[in-house]
Amino acid sequence: MTHYTLRPPVVASPSERSFWLQDAGAAPVTQPLAGDATADVAIIGGGYTGLWTALRLKEQEPELRVTILEADFCGSGASGRNGGQVHSWFAEIDLLTAVVGQAEALQLCRATADAIDELEELQNSRTIDMDLRLDGWLWTASSRAQEGAWQKALTMTQALGENRFTLLGADEIARRTGSRASYMGIAETKAGTVQPAKLAVGLRQLALSRGVIIHEKTPVTAIEPGPTCILRTPQGSLRAGRVVLAANAWLASVPELLRYMYVVESEIVATEPVPEILQRIGWTGGESICDAQAHVLYYQRTPKGRVIFGRGSGKIAYGDRIGPSFNRSTEQGANNRRELARVYPELRAAKIEHDWSGPIDCTAEHLPVFDHLAGQPNIFFGIGFNGTGIAQTPVAGRILASLVLGKNDRWSQSGLVGLSKRTPLPPEPVRYFGAKLVRKAIRLRNDAEIENRSVNPVVRYISELKPGR
The missing domain is CATH 3.50.50.60 (FAD/NAD(P)-binding domain)
Incomplete structure (x- = not known):
C-alpha cells in the first residue's frame, strides 16, 4: 500500500x-x-x-x-x-500562453487583477489590515543586457487590448524610486506592496x-x-x-x-528606518520594484521608511533536504548589501537590522x-x-x-x-550539481552584465541551461 x-x-x-x-x-x-x-x-x-x-x-x-x-x-x-510585492500575471503572460494557450492566459491574468481588487476590498473594509499600497509595480533595467526584458509581455498585452503597462524613462523612475541606477522600464498601475x-x-x-x-x-x-x-x-x-x-x-x-520541482533559496534584508534619507532622495511611495537581472532583484520601502531588498540568488536544495540554513543565509545578505549600495549609494551607511531567507518551490x-x-x-x-x-x-x-x-x-x-x-527535471545528483554549475554561471554573467562588461562565451552558454526563460 x-x-x-x-x-x-x-x-x-x-x-x-x-x-x-x-x-x-x-x-x-x-x-x-x-x-x-x-x-x-x-x-x-x-x-x-x-x-x-x-x-x-x-x-x-x-x-x-x-x-x-x-x-x-x-x-x-x-x-x-517574501518581498511583499503585489502584481498580476500580466507580466508572465508569455509564460502562461506557452502552457495554457492565449485565451486562458488572458483569463488567468485578469483573475489575478481581480484578486488585487479583492485584496483592496479586504483592506478598505477593514477586514484585513495588510498595509496594502497600490502605487504601482516597476519592472526596470539598470544595464544594457536588461533592456527590453518586458517586451514580450508588453507586446502581448497590447495586442490583446489590455493596456496594463506604461513605459518609463530614467527621470520617471528616479522620481518614483529615488534612484538613477535603473533608466528604463515599464510600470503596472494597479499593483504595489503589502505587509505579507x-x-x-x-x-x-x-x-x-x-x-x-x-x-x-x-x-x-x-x-x-x-x-x-x-x-x-x-x-x-x-x-x-x-x-x-x-x-x-x-x-x-x-x-x-x-x-x-526544485527548491532554491531567496534572500532578503531590511534596513533600519531611514525615512529622512528616503524623503531627501524622493522615494516616498509604496511602489514595488524589480530589476530585470537574471538573479531577480526586488525591493520596496515600508510605510515607516525601511528598505526591503531581496534577491533570488540563494542556494539549491539537494532533493528534499531543506535544512536550517534556508532560514538564514550563511552569507547574511552580503549580495543584497552590495546591490543595495549600488542602487542606493546614499544608504551605504544604513544599518541592516534584519536578514533572512527561505525556500522557494519552482518548476521548469x-x-x-x-x-x-x-x-x-x-x-x-x-x-x-x-x-x-x-x-x-x-x-x-x-x-x-x-x-x-x-x-x-x-x-x-x-x-x-x-x-x-510539465517538464520533468533530472534525477539527483545530476540535478543538484548541474544546478550549482548553472547558478555559478548565472552569477558570473549577472555581475558582468550589471557593469556592462562582456560575458565569457562559456559562462553565457552554461547560464542559459537554466529551466524556463
Whole structure:
C-alpha cells in the first residue's frame, strides 16, 4: 500500500524570522491536534495557498468541515517571508500562453487583477489590515543586457487590448524610486506592496471566523491514502475524505512532485528606518520594484521608511533536504548589501537590522501546477509558485477548491492542471550539481552584465541551461 512520508519543515527560531513576521507580532497560536479527529477536507499548510483554498471552499459550501494542519504557525513559511510585492500575471503572460494557450492566459491574468481588487476590498473594509499600497509595480533595467526584458509581455498585452503597462524613462523612475541606477522600464498601475505577514494573519483570522478549524504546531509526518485518508501527526491523526497539499517547498518530500520541482533559496534584508534619507532622495511611495537581472532583484520601502531588498540568488536544495540554513543565509545578505549600495549609494551607511531567507518551490515553466497524486484521486496539490504568489494564490485557491469539490468548470479545467504536461527535471545528483554549475554561471554573467562588461562565451552558454526563460 502506498504511504507518503513528509519531512517536517525546519522551523525558524524567533531571531531568524523575517522582519515582516517580527513586525506583525506574535498572534495567539491555535491548539495542536491531539487525539483523533475527522474532517471533510484536510489542508496541509497554513500559508496563502492553504488559507485561500479553505476560504474558497467555505464560500461555496459553508457547511463543509475544513481543517488546516500547519507545522509552525500560519504564515511562518513563504507567505510571511517574501518581498511583499503585489502584481498580476500580466507580466508572465508569455509564460502562461506557452502552457495554457492565449485565451486562458488572458483569463488567468485578469483573475489575478481581480484578486488585487479583492485584496483592496479586504483592506478598505477593514477586514484585513495588510498595509496594502497600490502605487504601482516597476519592472526596470539598470544595464544594457536588461533592456527590453518586458517586451514580450508588453507586446502581448497590447495586442490583446489590455493596456496594463506604461513605459518609463530614467527621470520617471528616479522620481518614483529615488534612484538613477535603473533608466528604463515599464510600470503596472494597479499593483504595489503589502505587509505579507499581516496578510497571512488576516487570512487566518478570516478563515477561523468562517468556521475553518486550524491546528498550528501540527506537522503532518505521514499520509495513509484511501477513500478516507489518515494524516499522522506527532500527537494525533486526522481522517478526511479529501486532502490538499499546500506546503510549498516542503512538498519536495513527495517523490512524484520532486520530479517536477526544485527548491532554491531567496534572500532578503531590511534596513533600519531611514525615512529622512528616503524623503531627501524622493522615494516616498509604496511602489514595488524589480530589476530585470537574471538573479531577480526586488525591493520596496515600508510605510515607516525601511528598505526591503531581496534577491533570488540563494542556494539549491539537494532533493528534499531543506535544512536550517534556508532560514538564514550563511552569507547574511552580503549580495543584497552590495546591490543595495549600488542602487542606493546614499544608504551605504544604513544599518541592516534584519536578514533572512527561505525556500522557494519552482518548476521548469516558472508557473504553478495543480493536480491530484497519481492513483490518489482525493489527494490534491498546488506547487511551483516561483516566489510570485500574493495575487496568484487567490486564483490557486479557486482551482484547488473546484478540484476538491469535483466541479467541471473553468478552474478545474484550467491548463495549469496536469502534472504530466510539465517538464520533468533530472534525477539527483545530476540535478543538484548541474544546478550549482548553472547558478555559478548565472552569477558570473549577472555581475558582468550589471557593469556592462562582456560575458565569457562559456559562462553565457552554461547560464542559459537554466529551466524556463
